[in-house]
Amino acid sequence: MTHAIMPTSVEVFFDDIIVSKTDTKGRITYANRVFAQVCGYSEAELIGKPHSILRHPDMPRCVFKLLWDTIQNGREIFAYVKNITRNGDFYWVFAHVTPSFDSERNIIGYHSNRRVPERRVIGALAPLYAELLAEEARHRNGKEALEAGYRRLIAFVNSKNMSYDQLVFAL
Template identity: 65%
Template sequence: MRRPEPTQNERFFEPTEIIVSKTDTRGRITYANDVFCKVGLYSETELIGQPHSILRHPDMPRCVFHLLWQRIETGQEIFAYVKNLAKNGDFYWVFAHVTPSFDTQGGIDGYHSNRRVPERRAVETIAPIYAALLAEEARHADRKQGMQAGVALLQAELQRIGMEYDAFVFEIAGLA
């Protein structure tokens, strides 16, 4: 499936709605609820089997997804603000809660994500940080080095403000 050209149009969903998806361990979508389909403008058939990265907006720094995968692959949950890309190129912000799913032997057999409407002040706080991380990543010709530089910049910013990642995410959401 071809990635659409991003527009400047923002899509919204109701605070009472929750976007839900499940993936296998490689990040391929195995379940998408009706809210996910509605907001992203995809049919369930179009989403099932696709990599979840189909929604990745080019404004999202790779280092955020690196942090996400580091956490969930080790069995931990993570909360993150994510700017997603709809099928028509519009964007929408979510406050994502991603958790591993476990089989009966305790091994990870996939991932589950619930995404809610983020507080607007959180989006206004995180967007310029993501822009700085993205700019740092772009300064490096090697994608891996760029991602590592983004991670280092994020860690330096968190250290500067004296907060761990999770505390920061909840603080800007007004949940701390």
């Protein structure tokens, strides 16, 4: 995926909780003030946009596949994610994403709280994310690239005898 925003090497830091809600397609339905401030968009600009506008090109697509597969199956997930701001800077988050249900347990959207990430975990995950990106880059076909990266991610997680959530808490 080509990004219109050119990434910089400037990291943005925050010290509060970033909150957003999306519909089932990943379009933002709520963004708190902290979210808007950190990413550089106004709350009004964020509403209705796909959450993927924040996807940094350094993030392997297979991590998002794992995230989406998990929440679409009605389960929560914790994940470290590198996002891109409106002007190309970046910021890391420790995301807790949960499905939102109606009274009949149908998924009606998703809720995400993003906290300040632990620097040591980012350091531990960075080589894995780089390896996953390289695996995805070895394939011309987007679907093949995603599947190859996902297989590599799952193999790594399984080699640790734990779930991805457990892995990010254990690092």
